[in-house]
């Protein structure tokens with residue numbers, strides 16, 4: 001167990017294991033806190049400029065140095081759509097408009113639910129954000145080669161398959 005599973009983040013009492021909501025979870029006997037573990041939403045934007053796809057080469061794990069659509073965690077005060085548009089602006093310099101949902105992807109144990117939107121570029125110009133190495137627009141059938149066959153973590157392999165599905 002990690003530290004966060006041993007001590008209450010509210011009152012610092014030692015946690016116990018207790019059945020809550022149908023399964024055993026760390027819970028605080030002092031204040032009633034229960035450590036629910038749920039996947040976190042991540043928003044992704046599969047944006048086009050004409051027939052070209054907007055991709056970034058990621059600077060960080062997961063999928064470091066791989067090409068993928070811009071994506072990031074949904075903040076508490078925004079919708080998944082808003083997050084997808086914001087992450088695209090931050091990572092690529094391009095403004096985009098949402099056209100619809102591309103898909104929802106989840107795999108047990110990864111800790112995330114990926115909510116993917118389709119959209120199109122409405123303005124801006126390529127400026128690589130802090131979390132990306134490179135920004136590119138690629139015609140269908142002329143997508144950049146991924147850096148290598150991936151043998152990384154389970155979440156890397158799952159994400160790569162999702163990206164492959166989204167770019168098909």
Ligand SMILES: [Zn+2]
Nearest residue numbers: 008011028031
């Ligand atoms: Zn507590």
